[in-house]
Structure formats: structure tokens, C-alpha cells
Amino acid sequence: xxxxxxxxxxxxxxxxxxxxxxxxxxxxxxxxxxxxxxxxxxxxxxxxxxxxxxxxxxxxxxxxxxxxxxxxxxxxxxxxxxxxxxxxxxxxxxxxxxxxxxxxxxxxxxxxxxxxxxxxxxxxxxxxxxxxxx
Numbered sequence: 001x002x003x004x005x006x007x008x009x010x011x012x013x014x015x016x017x018x019x020x021x022x023x024x025x026x027x028x029x030x031x032x033x034x035x036x037x038x039x040x041x042x043x044x045x046x047x048x049x050x051x052x053x054x055x056x057x058x059x060x061x062x063x064x065x066x067x068x069x070x071x072x073x074x075x076x077x078x079x080x081x082x083x084x085x086x087x088x089x090x091x092x093x094x095x096x097x098x099x100x101x102x103x104x105x106x107x108x109x110x111x112x113x114x115x116x117x118x119x120x121x122x123x124x125x126x127x128x129x130x131x132x133x134x
Contacts, residue, residue, distance in 0.1 A: 001090055003083035006112075006132050007045070007052040011068045011078040015042055015057035018075075022046045022053065036111050041065050043111045054081075054111065079118070079128035087115045087133035094131075099123045107133070 012018040015033060023030045029047040036043055040063035046053035056078055058066035068078060084090040087107050095101060100120035107115035110132055119129040 001084060001093060002131070003085065003134065005051050006081040006083045006130075006134075007054045008080050009054040009056050009078040009130075010075060011056050011065050011072065012075045013057070013069050013073065015044060015055060018055045018057075019044050022055070028053075034111060035059055038108060039064075039110070041111075045111075079130050081116075081130040081132055083134045084131045085134065087117060087131060090131055091117055094119065 010018075019030045019033075022028045031045040031047070033042050033044050035041075037059060040059050041056045042059045043057075044055045046055065056065050058069065060066070065078070069075065091101055091105065091107075095105075100123055102118040102120060105117075107117050110116035110130070112132065115133045117131050119131065121128045
């Protein structure tokens with residue numbers, strides 16, 4: 001059901017500083033920042049040969065990333081994203097197998113302009129999982 005790893009997301013308090021670290025220190029290509037108001041984040045993508053790193057910073061005080069950073073002031077890994085061919089079929093299979101889909105269970109458009117869903121970390125060894133339809 002799951003396809004390739006799409007990205008690993010890292011929450012950061014200072015998006016400019018984190019972008020510079022990947023761009024200047026590691027020599028990576030880093031995208032321009034993109035606000036995602038529906039998700040309460042500003043993101044940049046670090047392009048790698050085989051996947052991406054998504055750097056997430058809070059967009060507003062009610063951002064879930066702001067809450068994450070309150071608990072983890074230095075930032076840290078936030079979620080991992082896998083690709084799926086059919087997000088509704090994947091959702092239904094996951095739910096049938098006992099996985100909890102966060103929110104109302106309906107896909108929302110993610111940072112890549114494609115439908116996404118998040119799965120409860122308690123069902124996946126403590127890791128927040130995002131699935132994205134390719």
C-alpha cells in the first residue's frame with residue numbers, strides 16, 4: 001500500500017536559520033518559504049537525491065508546530081510522509097486495520113498541492129505519519 005518515502009519533516013523555531021544550515025553548511029538546494037495557512041505552518045523543502053526534508057515553522061500562535069516547539073524548544077523530527085496511489089483506499093484500509101486517522105478523516109491539500117492525511121502516532125510506534133496521494 002505505501003510507496004516511497006516522500007519527506008521527513010523537522011519542526012524548527014527559526015526557518016531562516018534552519019534553511020541556511022542546510023543550504024550553506026550542507027550544500028543542499030532549499031526552496032523558498034511557502035505559507036500553508038490551512039495547516040498553520042510555513043515550510044521549505046530541502047531537495048535530496050532520493051527524498052526531501054521539510055522544515056516546518058509555526059504560522060501563527062495557534063499553529064500545531066508552535067505547540068510542538070513549546071514541548072521541544074530546539075525543534076526536532078515532527079513526522080514522516082509516505083506516498084500512496086489512492087488516499088481514500090489507503091485511509092479505508094488503515095481504518096479497517098485499527099489505525100486512527102487524525103482530524104475529520106477527510107483528506108486536506110498539503111504543501112505539495114496533493115491530498116494528505118495524518119495518522120495517530122500511538123498507532124505507529126510513536127511516529128506521526130502523513131500519507132500523501134501521488
